Amino acid sequence: MSGIKDSLRLRRSIRKYKPEPVATELIKTLLETASYAPSAHNAQPWRFIMLTDSEQKNALADAMAQAWLEELEKEHVPKNTRWATVNRSVQRFTTAPVLIVACLTLEDMQKYPDVERQNIERDLAVQSLGAAIQTLLLAAYAEGLGSCWYCAPNFCKPAVQDALWIPETVEPQAIITLGYADEEPKVPERNPVDAYVYVERWGTPP
Numbered sequence: 001m002s003g004i005k006d007s008l009r010l011r012r013s014i015r016k017y018k019p020e021p022v023a024t025e026l027i028k029t030l031l032e033t034a035s036y037a038p039s040a041h042n043a044q045p046w047r048f049i050m051l052t053d054s055e056q057k058n059a060l061a062d063a064m065a066q067a068w069l070e071e072l073e074k075e076h077v078p079k080n081t082r083w084a085t086v087n088r089s090v091q092r093f094t095t096a097p098v099l100i101v102a103c104l105t106l107e108d109m110q111k112y113p114d115v116e117r118q119n120i121e122r123d124l125a126v127q128s129l130g131a132a133i134q135t136l137l138l139a140a141y142a143e144g145l146g147s148c149w150y151c152a153p154n155f156c157k158p159a160v161q162d163a164l165w166i167p168e169t170v171e172p173q174a175i176i177t178l179g180y181a182d183e184e185p186k187v188p189e190r191n192p193v194d195a196y197v198y199v200e201r202w203g204t205p206p
Contacts (some may be wrong), residue, residue: 106170151174152175
């Protein structure tokens with residue numbers, strides 16, 4: 001295998017990074033590449049916020065941590081466990097050289113009068129953003145960078161919006177950490193293809 005196949009199979013989720021900074025122009029090039037992902041109606045419903053400043057990263061991580069601690073307390077998770085869990089997440093976000101906050105907007109998506117079709121349109125936008133994020137991960141790998149896709153903002157959208165002054169019409173959906181890898185994770189086991197591929201139909205007719 002070579003080229004794109006190698007990238008698809010060898011790319012790993014990186015959680016430990018070297019302190020070496022990533023050039024701003026390189027980050028912008030990666031985000032431009034991400035924009036070539038397919039999107040419904042070519043609406044390109046993604047918005048990205050690039051964070052490299054330590055104070056900004058810390059402020060975002062602290063805001064998310066506070067929201068998460070409140071939720072864990074409601075769930076009666078023991079205090080020591082709450083802090084250990086949240087601190088691990090904070091460390092990952094604050095030590096990564098770059099944070100990319102991936103957001104969703106329905107601004108240029110189709111508008112429908114009924115809730116059902118509008119919800120479907122939102123699904124299309126979410127899928128489009130997912131394609132852009134995957135493209136970003138592969139572009140980063142091609143440039144020798146590590147990355148990791150976190151869905152944490154989905155659990156504390158108001159906190160992320162407040163911390164980064166994001167308008168209500170834009171939804172934070174994910175955080176992608178970027179940097180030069182300081183670890184080499186093993187390839188996790190994959191299910192055999194016959195376990196998840198169905199030919200013609202899912203099963204036999206009733």
